[in-house]
Amino acid sequence: MNTYRVRELRSTDAQALLAFETDNRQWFESHIDARDPAFYSLQGVTEHIQGYLSDFADGRWHPFVVEETRGKIVGRANLKSIDPVQRSAQIGYRIAQDACGQGLATLAVRHLIQEARSRWQLSQLVAYVYEANLGSKKVLMRCGFLLEHPATGAQAGGESRFVLAI
Structure with a gap:
């Protein structure tokens, strides 16, 4: 059985x-x-990583990967658009198709919440999810996010906005 960990993205x-x-x-x-x-x-991808790590150094992003014990990356998770004045950030994550259903998205989101609280002293996280992405909606609700009604700027079939007060 694989075990997984969430760690910071590296060059x-x-x-x-x-x-x-x-x-x-x-x-x-x-x-x-x-x-x-x-x-x-x-x-x-190298340029992508360099951009993310530069934004991390500037305090605007905090990029993570989810990896299995053998070192294979099976997911990503990010705190993005970190705003220290508003004490808020957006979150984003993606999990490999063959790793879905193992609780890795929940693991990643909970890690983001912990980092937002302890490292960045944030008070609010926001996530945007396409209407058809039921799995992500369930993960966010499981982690305490609430669907904002009405979703600001949402269009039919567009994105829903979820918010978590930390």
């Missing part, structure tokens, strides 16, 4: 992250907006 993760993103591209694109095709190369 050395490019090859493993490219494999994760490439292997799950079709799955992810069925739930979220597609990435630019240039992303799907070692150079594209």
